[in-house]
Amino acid sequence: MIGRLKAHAVRTAEVSSGDVQGRGGGRGTASAARGAPPPAAESVPVEALQTSGGPRTGGEDAEHVQLLAALHTQLPPIVVHRPTMRVIDGAHRLRAALLRGDDHIMVRYFDGAEGDAFVLAVQLNSEHGLPLSLSDRKAAAVRIVASHPQWSDRRIAEVVGLAANTVGAVRQRSTAQNEQPNASIGRDGRVRPRNGAEGRLRAGELMRANPEASLREIARLAGISAATASDVRARLNRGEPLVTPQQRQAVARESPPGAMARRSFRPDGPASDVLLVSLSKDPSLRLTMAGKILLRALRVCSVDADGWARIVEAVPPHRQEVVARLARECATAWQCLADRLSERTGESSTEAG
Structure with a gap:
């Protein structure tokens, strides 16, 4: 178990180091900065950080926190949204640091929008560590549909780890459905009509x-x-x-x-x-x-x-009667035109005969 946790720590370091710079463009927030130098980690007081608003609706796994705290190696820096000081990736590591009695933890900051910070949190939690539950992924899809309505179902599905038709069903049930744009941005960044x-x-x-x-x-x-x-x-x-x-x-x-x-x-x-x-x-x-x-x-x-x-x-309620009257008059006029044209057609047929 300890060996697996150490391997997980290495994977966390690699993913966090390479993806913190993402800003929500291209094919996804996390992949936007592949190959870019990671931002420098800073030592931050643990009391300055928040863990609310993350993709794990049930909170952190207590057993996983204890196993991380038992490691004798330094844990990788966590990822924090600088404007809100919310933990994007590393809530378990923060809990482990608190359990150890640490008063500071190494942090890499993300400076993007709050909606993009949540997308990054979902991506990073999907790529390493404990996987998100099905209910967590569906809840994440609801939030991303609301915060990124211009994204296609396939693009959101790639982030949350669901099928595209499942995301489509989530979009239909969303209270923001009437605000959804007529076009969407796909995984390749191209704009396409949604319908x-x-x-x-x-x-x-x-x-x-x-x-x-x-x-x-x-x-x-x-x-x-x-x-x-x-x-x-x-x-x-x-x-x-x-x-x-x-x-x-x-x-x-x-x-x-x-x-x-x-x-x-x-x-x-x-x-x-x-x-x-x-x-x-x-x-x-x-x-x-x-x-x-x-x-x-x-x-x-x-x-x-x-x-x-x-x-x-x-048509406003106070104008319905007037519009209905004019519509009937127009219908009568069109009927008269049709009748007169039919009469002319009959006359032409008679003359031709």
Whole structure:
């Protein structure tokens, strides 16, 4: 047992020395400073340090503390968050020093943000020493989702030692879910839309509103790649759903009960989208004032179910009756237009016969 603890002390020294400089960038806080010279250790009074707020919700293991205190070798420096003087890594070593009666302990400081300090604490405790329990890792995931909402599920999963789908479930249950950004930063540092379906739908709306816009511009505005924008345009022209079956399934899993009823992925094919694109390319409409007015009105009405839900929520209670009245008048006007066009179509058929 003593031999294993000595080996653990060596591993702790190596990990702590190489990782204290991390600031939360790159692929993770701890790995940001691989190869960088470690900060100098300082002797700090043990009474100046705090152990609250760490990733171990149950506190330190008393037996492990006693075994560390029994070692006759000097323990590696602990890692401390300088702004708060909280122990990031080395709570067991601090307890062992107190048990020995030491009044000072060697410390290496971390000067980053408090949220990054917690991430570093989770990483260091995962890489050496006593492993975190499953409940501790899930609790850590909740905290990191709240403090680093821009991080992808995979990136957080790598830090806490959980599966990415488990972190995704934690994110969905988080009280900060509504504050989660639409894009996330992955383990490679690249920014990607968190919900690929939303980006595709947004791109479809942009293409309907401005059929002549370039794929590069659509991709930039929708927050998707140019390749995805190209696929959306191809699907739109073929009359296929803009969202892939896998994405629809993912959204169904992530959405709260009843949310899918407000979404419109048009599983049978967005025929109206294709017709609108075709009309927009017709010079007899696109190059005349009356045609431009018609196309503009049709684009305004080309809103999916989720868009209409957002519009309904945006109407203040004291204006609901007025908006409802005007909406009915607009519906009547559109019906009159449809009837008159149908009459003209019938007349044209009769003359042709």
